[in-house]
Amino acid sequence: MLKPLLDFEKPIAELDTLIEELKRSAANDERRKAAEHDNVDIESEISRVEERRDKVMREVFANLTPWNRVQMARHPMRPYTLDYINAICTNFVELHGDRIGADDPAIVGGFCQLNGQTIMAIGHQKGRDLKERQHRNFGSARPSGFRKALRLMQLAARFRKPIVTFIDTPAAEANLMAEEEGISRAIAYNIQQMFHLEVPIVVAVIGEGGSGGALGIAVGDRVIMMEHSIYSVIPPESCAAILSEFGRDRGRASDAAAALKLTAQHALQFHIADSIVSEPLGGAHRDPIAAARVLGNAIAAELKELASVPTPVLLDARYKRYRSIGSWEEIEREALIVPVPADHVEGPMP
């Protein structure tokens, strides 16, 4: 089966294929002898191609556009929440159900151990193959998913177990049934109640941080973003489709992606993310175990730091963290002029 590839991964994949072929030759006595006969050193040839591959990879990944980041965040081979939980944690016991009427497979959660400490791990869950994707509703949570998540978070808080959430959703479900079951209220209530949880919360954005659907489980004391994850108020396609600036054309999603400043690097710059976890060269899916190890260490380090914070201080800091987010200015009445930033001013300043 061919692995799905992004366009800019193709030159890398070609070299990967070449390396694999060379390795197969090296393992094949006959071919090996033939190569020796031709004075070809397969080992050094492999090293040479690997170097070239890594160089290409470095170049490609040094020049990712915001749209490329969106593609990386949505990469079909990217590790998902359960991949990380299984790699980072032990003794995961998945807990199900909202105790109201449903169990939403688009959000998973349960108790497990990280470095010997019990945590509550919760995250959006996408599916790998078509069947599982549909089962998981592409990671778009329904109201019952948010309610299950809140139930589990409150359970964890009662038993004083810290909470780790994994964010990876295109958006919350928005169909008729979601509306009937109060998707807006479910998200809003989660966000509000997360400010009351008396345990540390670490949020890890591992893929798509899709607007309210992400935020519904993403209020935390620390927000970690994977290098190739994104966090956005609106999918760039929808943004492009709405705004005349992008010709109301979904095809111009890449322009919208650039305008929205939705990359992990921007979130860090805006002080909405606290740190970025580097991914293996080429992205987490090229080496999921290594990616998980680095993320796991980052989460553990944050949890360790938060463990010593007294609960009232923790809750107060959480409040202040979100209370202070925003970019605005306070203007004296007399100075009231339209606040146009310098690079949008036409003509000389007065």
Next chain:
Amino acid sequence: MLKPLLDFEKPIAELDTLIEELKRSAANDERRKAAEHDNVDIESEISRVEERRDKVMREVFANLTPWNRVQMARHPMRPYTLDYINAICTNFVELHGDRIGADDPAIVGGFCQLNGQTIMAIGHQKGRDLKERQHRNFGSARPSGFRKALRLMQLAARFRKPIVTFIDTPAAEANLMAEEEGISRAIAYNIQQMFHLEVPIVVAVIGEGGSGGALGIAVGDRVIMMEHSIYSVIPPESCAAILSEFGRDRGRASDAAAALKLTAQHALQFHIADSIVSEPLGGAHRDPIAAARVLGNAIAAELKELASVPTPVLLDARYKRYRSIGSWEEIEREALIVPVPADHVEGPMP
């Protein structure tokens, strides 16, 4: 339109009709003159019939069977929750919805004032005519009804407003949808959470206290029962249909009603009700305003008493109240014999 009547109300109703006719005559000049001509004093005739009617009524109501009490509790003319709220309270603002997916008309609730004090009034609501009865699901609450009630109770607790609940339900809804939406969990969760509510709760059983469907909003610091209300673990019809002692015959519901000891007077005797509110002679429906006044005063008196109890004491007393309910005995190993009460023992005691 003929008012619905119970069998044992018929002799009373006949006299009522006669009194009404006499009064019409008294108000009619022509007939009055005819009566005077015949030396009949209509006024004293009215008094005489009224006295007889009251005597019959006293006799009938002094000899109600448990089954008659069940009939009274279910009387189609009996005042319902909203009748009491409207009679007792002012400024009632009904609040709707469980914030999850539905608003259940079988439970109503909202803020209002009782003697100038804000309370949260909540109750099962039956319907008077066929259409409203169906709309109210005959007072059988769905999971969303219990969830709405809990939301309102928690709202009241946050704003430190006491809670008054009115109990009048045959049972909780038990159909497929109720099961799917977790009717059992909804009831259980309400019961549990009511032990956390940091405000006084007064429960008034006004009609049918139907098992779990009643208890789901009936955990309180005081339980008042109307004279002709009942409180039962199972409808007597179902009890009769299940047990061979009653020939597994729904028709023997009256025997089951007697065995179940489900009247207000029994509940008082079992220390499950704290007091009984007397109803006007003939039942609350003969004078709903008077009935409401007495109930209102009883509730207000309980609230006044509870207002001065410090919250931790209140919650502790509520716990102890329910923790101590039950009839059992602790038997030393050596003394282990089947605990058969005296009136069931056959033959002479040893």
Next chain:
Amino acid sequence: MRAKSRWFTKPSGRNGSAVTNMPEGLWVKCPRCAEIHFAKDIERNLRICTKCDYHYRLHAYERIDLTVDEGSFVKINDDVMSVDPLGFPGYPEKLARAISSTGLTDAVVCGEALIDGRRCVISAADFDFLGGSMGSAVGERLVRAMELSVELRIPFVLFTANGGGARMFEGLYSLMQMAKTSAGLAKMERAAVPYIVVLTDPTMAGVYASYASLGDIILAEPGALIGFAGRRVGNQDMGMKLPDDFQSSEFQFRCGMVDQIVHRRELRSTLATLLMLLAEEGSDVKTSA
């Protein structure tokens, strides 16, 4: 482009509002029943169609005028202004246009006021200001209003009409205003200070999925558009027939999200009753207007 205009117009309404939303001209055609009315008749009828009861949208100051005791409104937070943190194409121009056309400094107006003699903090959004959308300035204004409510221990009454949801021109900052306003409401919840929401036409997306859904009590005007995702999105994704009243006040009421649908004519008295009922024990003294 550099806007030269000052964006606050001379106050003319009862509470210092600029009357801007009166339909232009003598006649007005009802968007629901298509009846032609004298504009004056609609105006006199609280902006409700005299034939089909359609509730026209109100501007923020019109809303406040209809709700609070005359002369009691004291504006707050009005100097918290939006900036363009992302350098988003077209945003500064849109902002300038909204400011000059509405006479407002951003999409919500906040203040302190009396309703039937009872103190409260009040806020109203204006759909004509970028669809009433929530950017950083809106978030900051609302949180300040909430904090004032907590400080004074007086209820916060909020009218929505934030059809635009989060203001995407501010990217992640605008998304985070959902968390910011909800943080403020968590604080109100802990302080047990009442928060009453009135959902008005239209209330969508990031606003409905944050502070608009979190009222201790949630009222709605009849027939308002209230929902999560745009109707088109819903249609597309579902391939199923939507109910006629999808995403209306009535739909949300049926789904248990709304306490009461209140006719505009009853709104002020309902709010007054609620403020009376929710007054703290011992503090239930009306302030004379």
Next chain:
Amino acid sequence: MRAKSRWFTKPSGRNGSAVTNMPEGLWVKCPRCAEIHFAKDIERNLRICTKCDYHYRLHAYERIDLTVDEGSFVKINDDVMSVDPLGFPGYPEKLARAISSTGLTDAVVCGEALIDGRRCVISAADFDFLGGSMGSAVGERLVRAMELSVELRIPFVLFTANGGGARMFEGLYSLMQMAKTSAGLAKMERAAVPYIVVLTDPTMAGVYASYASLGDIILAEPGALIGFAGRRVGNQDMGMKLPDDFQSSEFQFRCGMVDQIVHRRELRSTLATLLMLLAEEGSDVKTSA
């Protein structure tokens, strides 16, 4: 009638249980797949059908034996006995019969035990004792178990099998055991002591509508009957087709009421893992059995 028999039989199981539920005779027919098995084979297979995986009901002590560390079970509350508070026709006789036929003193057995070295309070119901129904004695036993959990700060693990719900022979007293047990669980909730429920066949009515639904974590054995009202009642009232798995573990799982359906073979290890995960910080020391 006056029962003369003592109702406790000589302990014979690992934890002092009377082995009573082994199908009589050499052969046993599976109630689900109708396959005829050697009784010994079923017994060896934890009372699970070797063909269709049907989970036979277990007696209280069999359940405890399967769950706790050998020899660790210490019975409590066993002397709390039912009386006949209402003088209900036939109740004393039924009680006497249940006692002598099961060898139990009432429908639930409670105790302290170790599961994989971790202390807990444990309780198991026995369907053969008046359908496992909840009377005053059951309520008292369970609340004492909860209070012990709180006192010792160790989890409470409860197995249901209370098909009978509330024990109607005790009238209002039995109904009130729903409130009494829920009160105990409110206390556990406030004390933040874990409460783990395992729903087993059958769990209905007043039991499911009180403590059986209130687990912090709720597990269920496959194929158990779990629901509110009897199937007939449901059918009657609805006049609609019920799903094939109506009121099964799987149905309740689908409806979000159950955390996990756990095969009997995995139950002990799942409980052990949960007790390990839920151990309080600093107290996570296993006691050697």
